[in-house]
Amino acid sequence: MNELLKVENLRAGIDGKEILRGINLTVRPGEVHAIMGPNGSGKSTLSGVLAGDPRYTVTSGTATLGGADLLALSPEDRSHEGLFLSFQYPVEIPGVTMVNFMRAAVNAKRKYLGEPPMGASEFLKMMRQKRAIVELDNKLASRSVNEGFSGGEKKRNEIFQMAVLEPRLAILDETDSGLDIDALRIVASGVNALRSADNATIVITHYQRLLDYIKPDFVHILYKGRIVYSGGPELALELEEKGYDWIKETADNADGANTGANA
């Protein structure tokens, strides 16, 4: 089977401090991977590094998306190649309306793919369609990006943008944090509606809760910058029941040995 994302021995850090200490991960089209782990294990760093957040420095290793060398690309080109990151803390951008923001994003991608810009009416029609997927209010779409949005609205807005940009690989970074049960359901059903045999999703989460709605094919446990355990969906349930302590013990006892990172 072809590989969509392939990460090998990825090491990265911030301000000279190493956080990811050798990540190996392969994601194929159609799959949903969950990455779980205690606080500070490097979950958000992994998503940031894959998306090209300039705060992080990659020290070694490789990451490819559909064969393209991800680490050599600018953040915008990674986006054009089909990588979407749903931010844990979506950024507020006062003065930039959602419409202008999305039109710039859509047309930049089309330009990258050698397509002509999308016409205004076609664009607005598309926006309307995509909004319905996450039940996003029309009013929010005319406001500044994320400004004054509630926590739930911000996360729905992330999934809305994902729907517009139609990524090959979506990384959902703690998309469940700060959501009540109704918002969680809307977000999850949006993600599920966008799933296809050609794209894949990485769900980064601390809790099992979101995985009740977005069923993963594989679950990985990240601890101290390494994937220390991988398994099927049952692993998430086991974690929910037993907590992270047994993982920590096992991993620490194994003296940091990398216990079969890949599915």
Add this chain to the structure above:
Amino acid sequence: MSDKETAGTRANDGQTLADATTGDYKYGFSTDVDTDVIPAGLNEDVIRLISKKKGEPQWLLDFRLEAYRYWLTLKPPTWAHLDIPPIDYQAISYYAAPLPRKAPGSLDEVDPEVLDTFNRLGIPLQEQKALAGMAVDAVMDSVSVRTTHREKLAEMGIIFCSFSEAVKDYPDLVRKYLGKVVGYRDNFYAALNSAVFSDGSFVYIPRGVRCPMELSTYFRINSAGTGQFERTLIVADADAYVSYLEGCTAPMRDENQLHAAIVEIIAEDRAEVKYSTVQNWYAGDAEGRGGVYNFVTKRGLCRGDYSKLSWTQVETGSAITWKYPSCVLAGEGAVGEFYSVAVTRNRQQADTGTKMIHLGNNTRSTIVSKGISAGSSQNSYRGLVRVAPSASGCRNYTQCDSLLLSDHCGAHTFPEIKIGNPTAVVEHEATTSKISEQQIFYCNQRGIPTEEAVGLIVNGYAREVMNKLPMEFAVEAQKLLAVTLEGSVG
């Protein structure tokens, strides 16, 4: 604590309430000690005389003379928002020392009158007080009277002594650092001080030593017709820490007294210096007669990487204050802080603030200034935040608030922000308001009289700064605030 103490270093004395209702300046006694005062006037011979009386080496005399000659070419600065009556520098005596001048070996040898003065000031001069965690150097008029607790500090390699002693005992250290942060060419008052300074405190904290107690100096102008020109030099070597406290009082006199001091601080790599001041020089009477002119140059050089200097000041006294404790942030990641409460009432004038000079990369500074104006006073914040073109990643946050308690006072804010590097993030916010009638009414309704309500509200307003003071000082300063503002509302 002495029975005679009235200054109140503890909050819950039964005396507190009585003190708090008078609202008079309670440090306004003068002490009858024999004083060695040289005649008024300033010329090169006077400077030679001061230097000789202090038995100084030639290089220091040369430094003084150079400063004096430069001072002669200067005019007093006029840019501050202050109305300063002309000062006759020839009418001031530039040296006054309590007699006898033999350096006392123990407390018994200190003139009992002097001891009594300090007791009345509430300075824990005695050994038992020092054991309570404070080493004190007391400067009366211009001369350091006694430094407590020196032996214990010496064991750790900490030097804490009068400036004169430092010149004798550690000439190399003094020569190495004197005038390196505030040069005599810095400004009019700095030049004057450099020419005529008579004493002050010297602190040296060696590499890696955390000074285990607060070091403290109390300054008091006592003699009539004298100026006080002390000089403080604090050097914190790499990884050292020290917290230094400065308190100031003066007797009530009709004529104005001049105080022109210099404080220089040097912080090496990862060193931290906290400098706290409670300034309560005599402020003059309600009509603006008398009071101290407080023209002070204070500056610290954070030369070392990740060094830190924190200025905290509570300014309630002086007829005129001209004072800008500043930080030169030269080391990578150095941190400068300035927390200030300045209260003016009657006809007091204050022009005070800070300069934060960002020269090193990733240097950070915080400025919190709380001005409180009452009566017919004028209260100004003046500040400079400068980020050098070569300094990247610098941060500054400035907050300047003014509270007005009367309708004839003035509250002014004069910040200047010079940004030469695009990676800097600098924010300045200022507000001016008066105590809200609703707040007062709310307190009244709960049974709190207006005077007390004002005290409460003002203390709340100043809390952010007061919290930065060491505990003993904070209590004193809080009481001082309340006392200062008695009868000021309206």
Add this chain to the structure above:
Amino acid sequence: MHSLRQYIELYRDNRDTIEAAAAVIINRRRPEALRALEAFAEQPAPRTPYRETSADLLYAPDYGLNIGRLQFAVDLAASFRCDVPNISTLLAVVVNDTYRPGALLEKNLPAGVSVMSLARAAAEHPEWVEPYLDSLSACATPTAALNSLLLQDGVMVHISRGVRLDKPIQIVSIFNSPTAMLAVRRLLVVADEGAAARLLLCDHSQGSGVPYLSCAVTEIFAGAGAEVEVYGIEEANADTVRVSETHARVADGARLLLNGSFLSGGISVNDYDVRLDGDDARADLSGLVIGGGSQCAANRVVLRHHGRRCVSRQLFKYALFDDARGEFGGKIVVDEGATGTDAEQNNRNLLVSDGARMDSAPQLEIYCDDVRCGHGSATGELDANALFYMRQRGIPLDEARMMLTQAFMSDVVDAVGYEPVRDRLRHLVEKRLGGEAASCANCSAEDSLCNR
């Protein structure tokens, strides 16, 4: 300020020619102006944060002065090639220092609204001019004194009592000269009780490589209950220096809005002196600076609250690219007795390039206790998180920068109360920053700032 001497000499040598064409009332001011200028010439120049904006240096070059009142041909179309169409204004033009009314202006002015040369106003309506002209600038600064000394003519806008004009009066000042030139410009705006008017002031320069200096003094009087809005847009070339002073007095219940945009030019130094004289008056001052190259733009505001219960709002924003220099000086003064004052001032600055510099001095001087006053100043770079967020969505870095800078300026643009002017300004800002609108057929976007 030695540089002022040449103007004193020029006046002495050409006094008759200068005064020949001017109104008596203007000539009457010259002795005082001369005395003031002679005094300034002996004093050092006021200190400025940058050498470039020192008055001594600004006035130093040997500019020519059109004292013979020669007529210059001006290609209006060239200056307006990037203009947004569909903005209908009452147009008047000042070429260098000479007022040239538009062909249709006179005909289109409604009753009670006058736009004419100062000379004509002084002759026909001395009561509009005498009490006001020079009463605020008063030769108090080198610029004011120089202006009063060498002024030959200017523009008068008069709105009679109760007349409310909706359509903006647009005054376009254009430089066009084959040789270096100083233009002494003057605008007097008198809005009587209950009058309302909007002014759009555009500064342009034609030809490049010719040094121009504009020395402009504006005096605005908003009578009781009047509403005056003044929008300034500066789009000059890099060889143009502008030194301007705007003085305004706002009477009981009147409202004044001043909005100044620096989009291009060489050096631009603008002083604002606004006094809320009456009770219950309001002033809104705003400005934006988009600086690139070695441009240098300064706005200095002194806003004085004198009446009771007055409100003032100030918002000045700078986006500085390349080696541009920005200066903001803002002072709010609250006089004793100005009870119920509500004043706010905001200065926000973006430094986009390494060489850019900003100097900000927001000041408060308050002599009254019943006030609510606040000011804020912030200088920084574009929000790194927002930039990454936008890039993650596929928006290229340059475009993300442009969008964020434009968004940063949006509240100053929104402060423009008249929609057609607001739309035009938004377009000009976007064009200057190199966004989509820059690709209009008539102009090149080569000097746009974000695509470098």
